[in-house]
Amino acid sequence: MNKLFKHIGLAIALLFSAVAFANGGDAALAQSQDAQVWAQLKDGVVGYTDSKSEFHGQAINTYDLRVLEVRADWLAPALMASLFGMIVIFILFIAVNGISKLHHGYSGKMVYRWSKSDVAIHWLGAIPCLLLIVTGLVLLAGRFFFQPYLGEGVWAGLVNGAKQVHDVVAIPFMLGWALMTVLWAKNQIPTMYDVKWFMVVGGYINFGPFKGKHPDAGFANAGEKLWFWTFAMFGLLISVSGMLLLFPNLFEPSRNLSLLALIVHGVSAIIICAFSIVHIFMATVMSEGGMECMVSGYCDENWATQHHNLWFDEIKADGTLKYKD
Numbered sequence: 001m002n003k004l005f006k007h008i009g010l011a012i013a014l015l016f017s018a019v020a021f022a023n024g025g026d027a028a029l030a031q032s033q034d035a036q037v038w039a040q041l042k043d044g045v046v047g048y049t050d051s052k053s054e055f056h057g058q059a060i061n062t063y064d065l066r067v068l069e070v071r072a073d074w075l076a077p078a079l080m081a082s083l084f085g086m087i088v089i090f091i092l093f094i095a096v097n098g099i100s101k102l103h104h105g106y107s108g109k110m111v112y113r114w115s116k117s118d119v120a121i122h123w124l125g126a127i128p129c130l131l132l133i134v135t136g137l138v139l140l141a142g143r144f145f146f147q148p149y150l151g152e153g154v155w156a157g158l159v160n161g162a163k164q165v166h167d168v169v170a171i172p173f174m175l176g177w178a179l180m181t182v183l184w185a186k187n188q189i190p191t192m193y194d195v196k197w198f199m200v201v202g203g204y205i206n207f208g209p210f211k212g213k214h215p216d217a218g219f220a221n222a223g224e225k226l227w228f229w230t231f232a233m234f235g236l237l238i239s240v241s242g243m244l245l246l247f248p249n250l251f252e253p254s255r256n257l258s259l260l261a262l263i264v265h266g267v268s269a270i271i272i273c274a275f276s277i278v279h280i281f282m283a284t285v286m287s288e289g290g291m292e293c294m295v296s297g298y299c300d301e302n303w304a305t306q307h308h309n310l311w312f313d314e315i316k317a318d319g320t321l322k323y324k325d
């Protein structure tokens with residue numbers, strides 16, 4: 001009887017070992033097959049699927065993950081710096097240097113400078129541009145800089161709202177960009193006296209050898225020309241890359257092209273944002289009397305002679321000088 005139990009026990013033990021061995025072998029085999037499939041997936045091997053959509057034969061995204069690192073580690077902090085950093089720098093600059101006052105005060109005589117449609121076109125591009133900067137900041141840098149301080153629901157609402165607004169206001173921005181670029185380019189051609197303007201920082205520095213300098217400027221001064229051409233060039237890049245991100249199947253779909261668009265979009269946003277901050281400070285705070293140009297289209301005569309002397313001389317000479325009634 002004892003012997004019989006021993007045999008049964010041995011048989012059961014053997015059975016268990018055999019099952020265990022078989023399972024272990026299966027697991028090892030499955031593991032090596034997994035590794036093989038994973039390696040193939042990472043290499044971008046394409047399989048078969050019923051779906052007819054582009055890329056559906058490829059189970060996972062295969063691209064250089066460093067692109068995402070560049071986005072998180074460089075572009076996101078750079079966009080924060082280009083917005084908040086520039087604001088801080090400008091506040092400090094104005095605190096130390098002061099603003100550019102009209103030396104002879106306001107004359108009260110208003111000179112025609114921009115047409116009503118020019119003013120409308122400016123705000124058609126400018127207001128969406130400001131909204132794009134703010135919402136773009138949420139989309140690019142929000143996850144790293146805002147999300148940790150917000151509740152889940154607030155963050156979800158914020159980022160979803162930012163995405164909707166960003167997509168919609170991109171359209172008037174592009175329209176404004178195209179109109180400004182085409183219609184205003186003739187007044188923004190660089191000339192030799194622009195170099196002199198840069199050498200004395202446009203006469204905006206209120207101390208040292210720069211104090212009291214009034215460099216020559218035509219309709220647009222050298223700083224405005226720099227802003228205009230930066231806006232024209234990076235406005236084009238941001239628009240094209242934005243369209244590629246919005247409509248990835250517009251041309252031959254390509255993940256690499258989408259990733260390139262992502263980087264170009266971020267870099268262009270950083271540059272346009274930094275320049276916009278400077279532009280807004282110059283128009284609203286730095287240059288006394290400057291803002292009126294984009295409100296009524298007219299500027300004070302003393303502002304015209306102080307900041308755009310060659311243009312004022314020109315319109316006086318050719319008879320196109322027009323005062324507000």
Ligand code: HEM
Nearest residue numbers: 125126129130180224228231276280283284290291293294
């Ligand atoms: C609160 C925001 C803004 C204010 C107060 C403002 C104000 C002004 C003013 C006063 C001018 C006329 C300067 C002159 O006659 O010499 C101007 C021109 C211009 N603005 Fe703006 N602007 C703002 C935002 C923007 C934004 C976001 C953009 C980009 C889309 C933009 C693009 C331009 C361009 C391209 C010009 C012509 C070049 C120049 O004269 O500087 N502006 N702006």
